[in-house]
Amino acid sequence: KAGVTQTPRYLIKTRGQQVTLSCSPISGHRSVSWYQQTPGQGLQFLFEYFSETQRNKGNFPGRFSGRQFSNSRSEMNVSTLELGDSALYLCASSLAGTGFRSPLHFGNGTRLTVT
């Protein structure tokens, strides 16, 4: 079974630009979550989608948004990029939800660098 696939693997953007990251979950998984990982803050929850609906959202500004398509693939968008948005963005999928019924399976992430 193929794992969680994230594209692109690396991105370099300048301040003020916007970026879209893509995630394809494991086949059959309907829940997709997004996390931001930085050396200082660790893994921070961004949002979770289940059956095309945002089910939960972390404490991030409105510049961070996402969506999920009918095939469970998900995209995350960051507008008006800031230097502090430089991070590894991880997508995770699970059968049912954010981990308490079935574990999350992570993709390799997208490394975003904002200059």
Next chain:
Amino acid sequence: EDKVVQSPLSLVVHEGDTVTLNCSYEVTNFRSLLWYKQEKKAPTFLFMLTSSGIEKKSGRLSSILDKKELFSILNITATQTGDSAVYLCAVGSVVQGAQKLVFGQGTRLTINP
């Protein structure tokens, strides 16, 4: 505010040693505790614990949860250099109907040959 604290933050041992990693938590409406191993990019799932006192085991790795004292440990016996990684603890909870997974800051384990 929900909190997950791991200790130590960093650990360096020799191959063959046994290590114990700690995870304590304070969350509302606890549902599960998960351990992940992160080497380069993707954290890989190790264990999910929901009941106190029941040890989960996979090869040289084992983990147990104490829901009364609000902590879990991850044990690795006969360590190998391939065990070098960051080990992440995460706790799943439900708050106002919304599911939430909170991660600790991780323990960086280095195994020297």
